[in-house]
Amino acid sequence: MTFNSYIFIFVYLPVFILGIHLIQRFFSTRDNAVVIMRLWIIAMSALFFAGYGALSIGALFVSIIWNIIWGYLIDKKDISLIPGVLGNVVFLCFFKYNGSIVMPVAVSFYTFQQIAFLVMLKKKEVERFGLSEYLSYILFFPKIMQGPLADYKKITGELNSLIKKRVSAKDILVGMVLFILGLAKKVLISDALGLGADYGYSNIQTLTAIDAIVVALSYSLQLYFDFSGYCDMAEGICRMCGMDLEINFSSPYKARNIAEFWDRWHITLTRFFTKYVYIPLGGSRQGTVRTYFNILIVFLLSGIWHGAGFTFIIWGLMHGFMMVITRVVSPERFKNRFFTFIYVTAAWVFFRAGSAADALTLLGKIVEPAAWSGFRISIKLAECFQLDELWYVLKVTPIPGYSWSGYVCMWFIMILACLLVFAGKSAKELAGGFEKRYELAAGNGKHRGLLIIYMVLLAGLFVWCTLSLGRVSTFLYVNF
Structure with a gap:
């Protein structure tokens, strides 16, 4: 199941969102309301992922079990972090760089997120290991396939507070604008x-x-x-x-420049490598030569993360060397x-x-x-x-x-x-503009006509998209 499929758009997504709203409305006062919301997210996310076949769901299951065990041991027994992280690395390498086995979808994304979770647990950046909270974090379907590599505390904070939300018509419409675009x-x-x-x-x-x-x-x-x-x-x-x-x-x-590019492209992957590779290697604290070496290591690993072929290593090093050159010249001058x-x-x-x-x-x-x-x-x-x-x-x-x-x-x-790409506004900017017009229309009737025109255009765009779904391919980043 993918975002760009009939079953997702017309069956799965409406059921998922309706379930969220019903739980918010009828269960928010219960003592176990947060757990009920998590269980709905876990169940629906597992159903979403199951559409990718037995290999993908089996690999995900094995990975989760491994990290549940080590998460519990790190949290309760304060054991070493290293075996847990190495297990994840071996797991990822086995599937990603074994040419005789089809790679499970999203394996790179959920493996990296679980490595980050174990490190945060060991550093006490996560207060405790909670099973339902952990599973909702890993499985949450909007991010599991292509990211973002979401920060554990941020995403669980959003998910935990979801039960208290009351989603407005404006939220639904703005969300639809983003989805359609x-x-x-x-x-x-x-x-x-x-x-x-x-x-x-x-x-x-x-x-x-x-x-x-x-x-x-x-x-x-x-x-x-x-x-x-x-x-x-x-x-x-x-x-x-x-x-x-x-x-x-x-x-x-x-x-x-290339530094600014990586501040904008796959932002959370850049943050992951900065936090868990670049800084532990010494970052920019150990002299110029060591800084440039650390940058090259980060981009080499980024290339390897994206794929097993030599071409990915070249791609990573091309970005790494240009990042070094940009630093040598000065990012402010090299624009x-x-x-x-x-x-x-x-x-x-x-x-x-x-x-x-x-x-x-x-x-x-x-x-x-x-x-x-x-x-x-x-x-x-x-x-x-x-x-x-x-x-x-x-x-x-x-x-x-x-x-x-x-x-x-x-x-x-x-x-x-x-x-x-070069002159247009982003979907987020366009959705923000739609949101402002919606608010203006709510307070002033003369803005409603323009809002209706925008909604009709978006509806037409949506119809055009759905009529074209038959020829759609999968998302490219699912393969990395």
């Missing part, structure tokens, strides 16, 4: 870009220089809208329940949004390519003089972007009669994606 990013933009990226990476040898640029750019934008869309949808689900989810994505392609985006996009080529040789071939096409011959884009690549609904609109115009008509959909999607 995130769904549109995934279904209408990311997956359209993904068709072009998949074609390009499967036909690297035949690409022209312009093809190679389009393919590299397509994957960079695909990953952006895929991850961004998931984060918006997860935040929207939480808002509909009456809680806030930690920000994990904040317009990273607007970053002016250029265009260069940062180009560099990040080039690094994504290694992230996506099947091998380092394929990545170098694709990048080589861009700088190879012979590949620029004809200055053209392959029509087969362009046709990958030709979505049915867009083409149906174009068919009622004279455009199909022109020789360049096969490229229209591609340029429309690419230009729209770039405008949204």
Whole structure:
């Protein structure tokens, strides 16, 4: 089950949210009200995860049992933390780097969160080990698949206070805005870009220089809208329940250097590596050379965390070396949004390519003089972007009669994606604007007409998304 599926949108999500609201209304005065809420979250989250098959639910079960045992022993017996953490690392490596076994979904995310929990328990940053609280933290479905790697105290504080909330119509509507915008990013933009990226990476040898640029750019934008869309949808689900989810994505392609990029992209992963790797290694407290070495170690581990291939190591080190260069030059002086985006996009080529040789071939096409011959884009690549609904609109115009008509959909999607990334507002900003208009409409009737127009447009966008779900792929970060 995924966020972008009919069963989730029309069955699972309404049942989950209705259950939250009913418990808030009818059980909030009971002594065990918090436990009842946790049990509902645990049960529904386990049901959500079970849709990924026996291997995934079995691996999750084994991981949870291991950490329950060590969590209890650390809390009650004050034993060493090391065996518990090593067990998690071995568990993760067994699945992630064993080519003969299919990797369970989300294994990296819930393993890291459980390592963080054991460390916090040992340091007494968590007061006690409570089974229902722990399970609700690990299993809470909006974050288990792709994060955020939520702070234990923050997320459990939100979940524990959920029973006392009274969700308003405004919360429901704002949550729906976030969910619909995130769904549109995934279904209408990311997956359209993904068709072009998949074609390009499967036909690297035949690409022209312009093809190679389009393919590299397509994957960079695909990953952006895929991850961004998931984060918006997860935040929207939480808002509909009456809680806030930690920000994990904040317009990273607007970053002016690589340090700022990592302050905006997968924010909680950056925080995890800073807290549990960079600082224990000495951080920036042991001299310049050691600081740069620690940075490289962090990004090397980040690459390994994302995947087993050598290409992920190259990707991680590319970011690490650029982070060091940025520090040497000074982050305040080394600011250029265009260069940062180009560099990040080039690094994504290694992230996506099947091998380092394929990545170098694709990048080589861009700088190879012979590949620029004809200055053209392959029509087969362009046709990958030709979505049915867009083409149906174009068919009622004279455009199909022109020789360049096969490229229209591609340029429309690419230009729209770039405008949204570099000049558009984030979904959170748009939802905030909707919230203000809702409040104005409640106090002043003249604002209601505009609010209704926005709601009709959002409803139309939602219908378009749901009609397009049949061709949807899974979220990319589920694989990491």
